[in-house]
Amino acid sequence: MTSLDLKNVGKSFGGLQAIRDVSFTMASGEITGLIGPNGAGKSTLVNLITGLLKLSSGTITLDGQDIGTAPPEAVVRLGVARTFQNIRLLTDGTVLENVMIGYHRRETASILSGLLALPSSRAETAQLQDAAMEMLGRFEIGHLAHATAGALSYGHQRRVEMARAFATDPQILLLDEPVAGMNEAESESLGHLFRKLADSGVGILLIEHDVKFVSKLCHQVHVLDSGRIIASGTPDYVLKHPDVVAAYLGTDEFEGVA
Amino acid sequence: MMQFFTANQALFDFFLLSLGFAYSQQIVLRAGVFSIATVGFVAIGAYLAGYLVTKSEFGGLPAILAATLVAGLGGLLLSVPLSRLRGVFQAIATLAFVEIVLNALYYLEPYTGGAMGMNRIPKLVESWHLLIAVAIVIYVVWSIGRSGIGRAWDAIRQDETVAACLGVSIRKYHTLAFVLSGAIGGLFGAMQGLYFYTITPEQFGFAMVVSVLTTIVLGGRATLAGPIAGALILAVLPEIARPLAENRLFLHGAILLAVIIFVPDGVGDLLVHKLRQRRNGTGRNMIGGETS
Numbered sequence: 252m253t254s255l256d257l258k259n260v261g262k263s264f265g266g267l268q269a270i271r272d273v274s275f276t277m278a279s280g281e282i283t284g285l286i287g288p289n290g291a292g293k294s295t296l297v298n299l300i301t302g303l304l305k306l307s308s309g310t311i312t313l314d315g316q317d318i319g320t321a322p323p324e325a326v327v328r329l330g331v332a333r334t335f336q337n338i339r340l341l342t343d344g345t346v347l348e349n350v351m352i353g354y355h356r357r358e359t360a361s362i363l364s365g366l367l368a369l370p371s372s373r374a375e376t377a378q379l380q381d382a383a384m385e386m387l388g389r390f391e392i393g394h395l396a397h398a399t400a401g402a403l404s405y406g407h408q409r410r411v412e413m414a415r416a417f418a419t420d421p422q423i424l425l426l427d428e429p430v431a432g433m434n435e436a437e438s439e440s441l442g443h444l445f446r447k448l449a450d451s452g453v454g455i456l457l458i459e460h461d462v463k464f465v466s467k468l469c470h471q472v473h474v475l476d477s478g479r480i481i482a483s484g485t486p487d488y489v490l491k492h493p494d495v496v497a498a499y500l501g502t503d504e505f506e507g508v509a
Numbered sequence: 510m511m512q513f514f515t516a517n518q519a520l521f522d523f524f525l526l527s528l529g530f531a532y533s534q535q536i537v538l539r540a541g542v543f544s545i546a547t548v549g550f551v552a553i554g555a556y557l558a559g560y561l562v563t564k565s566e567f568g569g570l571p572a573i574l575a576a577t578l579v580a581g582l583g584g585l586l587l588s589v590p591l592s593r594l595r596g597v598f599q600a601i602a603t604l605a606f607v608e609i610v611l612n613a614l615y616y617l618e619p620y621t622g623g624a625m626g627m628n629r630i631p632k633l634v635e636s637w638h639l640l641i642a643v644a645i646v647i648y649v650v651w652s653i654g655r656s657g658i659g660r661a662w663d664a665i666r667q668d669e670t671v672a673a674c675l676g677v678s679i680r681k682y683h684t685l686a687f688v689l690s691g692a693i694g695g696l697f698g699a700m701q702g703l704y705f706y707t708i709t710p711e712q713f714g715f716a717m718v719v720s721v722l723t724t725i726v727l728g729g730r731a732t733l734a735g736p737i738a739g740a741l742i743l744a745v746l747p748e749i750a751r752p753l754a755e756n757r758l759f760l761h762g763a764i765l766l767a768v769i770i771f772v773p774d775g776v777g778d779l780l781v782h783k784l785r786q787r788r789n790g791t792g793r794n795m796i797g798g799e800t801s
Contacts, residue, residue, distance in 0.1 A: 301674055323673040333674060341667040343731075352664045356676040358657040362685065365656030366649050372656045397789045419675060 253279040253314050253330065253422035253454060255300070260309035260319075262292075262299055262478075269295045270478045273309070277471075279422050279454035282445060284465040284486070286458075287475035288498055293458045294336050296475070297425050301333050302326040313423070328356050332421035334412045336428045336458075342401030346392065346411050349400050350383040353418025383418065390414040390444070406437050413444075423454045430464055442468055462499075466490060474498065518636060522704065524744035525639040529697030531724040531736035532646050533690045538730045540686035541666035543596050546587060546603035547721050549610040550580040550691045552713035554698025559627045559708055560620060569633030573699040580695020581688050588687035592680055607718060614710040626709030627702075634704040642700060646693055650733055662686065663731075727768050729775025738777030 255277050262270040270292045277283040287293055298304040300311055302323040311319040318326050341349050357379070364372040387393040390410045395403065400411055409429060416424060426445070430438035438461070445468060449455050459465045465472060466486030474482040474495045482492040489495050514521070530547055537544040554576040561567035561575060591602055614621045621627060653659045661682045664672040673679055702708050720743070728739025746764065750757045772779050 303670065303674070323670075324676045324678050327674055327676040335671075339668055339671045341664055341671065343667060344663060348660065348663070352660050352672070352677070353675055355657065355661060355664075360657060362658065365658040366652055366689075368648075368652035368655055372652070375657065376655055415675070 255331065255423050255454065255456075256310075256312045257296075257300070258310045258312075260296070260299060260306060260311060262295060262304060262307045268478055270299065273475070273478075273480055275473050275480065275483065277423070277454050277456055280449055280452050281471065282449045282455045282457055282469050284457050284459065284469035284472035285475060286460070286462055286465055286472060289460075290477075291475040291498075292478040293475055294427055295478075297333055297427050297456075297458060300326070300425060301331060327419050327421075330420070330422035331425065332416040332419045332423070333425040334409075334416050334427055334429060336431070338405075338408045338412050340400040340408055340411055340415075342399075344400055345397050346387065346400050346403070347380065347383055347396040349411055350386055350414050350418050351379050353386075353415040354379045354382060356419055386414050386418050390417075406433055409433070409441075417448070417453075421453060423456065424448070425456045425458070427458045428460065429457070430459065430461060438464055462490065520744055520748065522636050522639055524740050525636070525643050526697055526701055526704070527720075527724060527743060528643055528736055528740040529639075529646060529693060529700070530721045531728065531740050532650055533694035533697065534721045534725050535730055535736050536650070536693065537686045537690045538725060539666060540662040540682055541669060542591075542683055542686050543599045544587075544591065544603040544687065544690065545600055545718055545722060546584075546606050546687075547690060547694045548713050548717045549603075549607040550583060550694030551698035551701070551717075552607075552610050552614060552710075553583055554580045554695030555702030555708050555713070556614060556621055556627065556698075557695075557702075558699035559630045559702040562633065562703060563627065563630055564620075569703055572703070573634075573696065576699035576702075577692050577696040580698065581692030583695070584687040584689070584691020585684065587691070588684045591687070592683045604718065607713070607715075611710055611713060614713070621710070624710065626707055628707045630703060630706055630708070632704060632706055634700045639700060639704075642696060646696075647733065649689075654733065658682070658685065666731075723765060725775070727765065727775060729778025729781075731774070732778045732781040734777035734781050735775050736777070738780070739775065742776070 258274050260270060260273045261268070273296065285293055285296070295304065299306055302318070302321050302325065306319045309319070310317060313329055313331060316329065318329060318331070341352070358375060360372040360375045363369070384393060384396060387396055390413060392407055392410050392414065395407060400408065403411065413426070413429065430441055433441070442464065445455055445457065457465060457469060469486060472484065472486050472489050473480050474489050474492070476498040481494040481498060482489040530551060533547040533550065557579055558572040558576040561572040562569065567575070587606060591599055594602055615623055661672065661677045664675065664677055665679055665682055669679060724736060724739035724743055727742050728737065729735030746761065747757060750760045753760055768776065774782070
């Protein structure tokens with residue numbers, strides 16, 4: 252059982268306080284939702300957790316181990332993987348190559364064996380190729396293994412990115428708007444996939460706009476607005492919370508104008 | 510056949526040497542490092558091998574190995590400050606490195622012969638030596654393409670942030686690229702030094718930087734075939750264009766422009782991609798990173 256704990260996390264860019272005093276905990280085997288309007292700081296928070304941005308204040312710990320100051324490659328080695336809001340694949344590579352690089356932290360062949368194509372390096376490449384094919388199967392995109400990643404449809408690219416993140420064998424997976432721009436059927440099938448992943452023991456942080464989608468999948472939802480958590484709890488609870496309604500639909504003054 | 514070979518031997522050797530330089534250049538570009546330090550490594554290799562052979566008791570092979578080692582070490586040292594830079598800043602800093610090496614060659618006259626260069630170097634390198642060296646380098650580059658190193662480089666080149674988020678240590682793989690580029694540059698520099706009887710600093714100037722880069726632009730920066738195609742074009746082109754005499758440079762520039770506009774990935778890379786597409790259409794394919 253792994254848990255990711257954020258305590259009083261803050262981030263400022265110059266004078267702009269993008270994240271202030273955010274605290275929450277998420278555990279493996281659960282899907283935790285993080286929702287909030289545009290510009291609330293959701294992606295900034297993901298960048299802080301994965302080490303792409305440096306914390307201004309607070310702590311982030313994984314099972315008690317401080318990862319707040321660790322660089323991205325160290326964070327993923329400890330078991331925290333992510334996808335990007337604006338899908339970032341290696342567009343020139345094939346789908347298989349994209350997923351194979353996800354297994355990088357499993358690689359043990361020495362540099363020398365790689366330079367000389369020694370058996371250990373070749374065996375590793377073959378083994379990772381098989382593992383990647385199996386992973387593609389789990390995400391139902393095995394038939395696309397040899398297609399160029401950049402040429403795929405949006406929905407397939409999302410799946411490739413998730414398969415790649417999942418290849419790092421994470422305990423915690425941060426999905427930044429995974430169903431953005433997808434139709435209902437597509438997001439439904441991804442929802443089933445997330446459920447399966449969570450049941451296999453992975454902790455998923457689902458960052459979304461789509462309130463309906465989140466409330467179907469998550470027991471625990473945090474709502475971020477202007478860099479602060481304004482409500483936490485079950486989907487039913489937070490969606491009725493007056494601050495959340497105000498953040499999403501506007502305040503009374505706005506209604507007064509309408 | 511044999512007659513053709515002896516008639517064109519100089520051309521063939523020139524092709525092999527530029528192929529070596531091109532791989533030294535390609536390796537850094539492939540790893541997403543915009544370094545043009547290759548010519549600096551080549552100069553170090555050429556002068557060191559020349560010095561060891563003429564001024565001390567070194568034989569050809571030990572001198573070449575020493576030059577390879579020292580240039581590789583030079584790459585390691587260079588990577589320390591330069592791994593912090595990116596893109597055009599890296600290019601400018603590595604160009605400065607080439608200038609520093611060049612100036613050192615002029616100023617260290619007691620060792621390098623200054624502007625007069627180093628003369629009366631015994632010719633210890635023959636065509637088949639060059640062929641062996643090229644074969645070794647091609648084998649290494651081919652191996653890299655089928656290993657985790659090639660996968661890491663391809664990832665870093667395409668998106669450094671993504672590579673880092675997947676656990677790839679950018680610093681480690683950039684350093685490796687610098688070291689290999691230095692070693693390969695030093696190797697072929699040493700072979701050039703022990704091939705032409707004489708070396709002068711101006712051989713390793715900006716013109717050579719441009720020519721090495723041109724090889725990669727023409728041929729391609731991601732596949733094994735890239736440098737081969739580029740070096741072939743650059744070796745054969747002047748021969749074909751011989752009748753054009755003073756318009757040769759014009760033709761050279763026109764072809765470069767045409768390739769940049771119509772085949773931006775380079776001729777060699779384009780061929781490999783076409784072949785791969787055809788193969789994937791019909792059946793099983795080999796997976797080997799970008800290089801094949």
